[in-house]
Amino acid sequence: MKKRTKIELEIRNTLSAMLMNSIGNKKSAAVLRYIIRYCKKSQKKGDYILFAKPDLHNHELHQLLCIFEIHNRNFLRLKKKYLNYLPSICNKTKEYLKFLADLISNKEVVKGRIEDKVRVGAMLFNSGFYFECHEYLEEVWLEENGRKKSFLKGLIQASVALYHLQYKNIKGAVKYFERTNSRLKEFAPVYLAIDVKAFLSDIGNALKILEESKSEYLKDAIPKIRLMD
Numbered sequence: 292m293k294k295r296t297k298i299e300l301e302i303r304n305t306l307s308a309m310l311m312n313s314i315g316n317k318k319s320a321a322v323l324r325y326i327i328r329y330c331k332k333s334q335k336k337g338d339y340i341l342f343a344k345p346d347l348h349n350h351e352l353h354q355l356l357c358i359f360e361i362h363n364r365n366f367l368r369l370k371k372k373y374l375n376y377l378p379s380i381c382n383k384t385k386e387y388l389k390f391l392a393d394l395i396s397n398k399e400v401v402k403g404r405i406e407d408k409v410r411v412g413a414m415l416f417n418s419g420f421y422f423e424c425h426e427y428l429e430e431v432w433l434e435e436n437g438r439k440k441s442f443l444k445g446l447i448q449a450s451v452a453l454y455h456l457q458y459k460n461i462k463g464a465v466k467y468f469e470r471t472n473s474r475l476k477e478f479a480p481v482y483l484a485i486d487v488k489a490f491l492s493d494i495g496n497a498l499k500i501l502e503e504s505k506s507e508y509l510k511d512a513i514p515k516i517r518l519m520d
Contacts, residue, residue, distance in 0.1 A: 298373065299376070309323055309354050310323070319348075321351065322355050323387055323388055325367070326380065328340060329369065338368060339362055339368045342361060342365055386418075386420075393414070394414065397414075406483050406484050408431045409485065412427055415427055416446070421454040422450070422454050424446075425451055425454065432447060442474075442482055446475075446516070452464045461504075468501075469498070472494055472498070475490070484519045486516075486517040493512070493515060494514050496512050
């Protein structure tokens with residue numbers, strides 16, 4: 292199993308929170324654009340860039356300052372302990388902004404309907420943002436009850452399974468895939484505009500590959516959430 296450092300987890304949590312606030316709120320994506328601006332203008336690690344503080348709301352500023360620091364009220368730079376992670380921070384931020392652009396172009400607007408929120412969760416999942424999918428759907432899960440809550444739990448468990456797999460925790464992936472299968476089978480064939488039958492088939496194939504200790508073949512059999520019209 293690939294271990295993550297404390298700093299890597301801090302970066303993951305901070306960037307994910309930025310994405311969560313940006314889903315359904317285009318203005319909140321400004322905090323991500325600040326990072327891209329820093330990535331483009333910083334000629335070397337530790338450079339400062341001009342910082343227009345009024346462009347951000349207080350909660351967005353707080354998120355940004357988890358990994359950045361402000362100098363003389365007008366300049367911003369990455370905190371020293373994160374400097375070695377600048378390339379991964381820049382790459383992840385670019386991926387997030389592309390996802391948000393796709394969300395808008397696909398007209399997936401986060402409204403009050405559970406179906407809309409599940410579609411956004413599916414897009415996160417299919418984009419390979421498994422931790423982020425977990426975080427997003429957990430917020431939706433907290434607002435629901437009954438069968439919908441149980442269904443969301445199954446999707447969350449699938450996200451956890453693939454997050455474990457990203458870090459080569461095969462045992463954890465198998466455990467959560469089995470939990471997903473057990474929870475979602477009662478919702479087949481279709482529930483909340485998701486093709487549950489096809490999703491469970493994908494998970495079954497993934498489990499077979501993992502149980503046969505052939506995880507190297509799984510890259511061509513990663514489960515996807517198929518949306519129904």
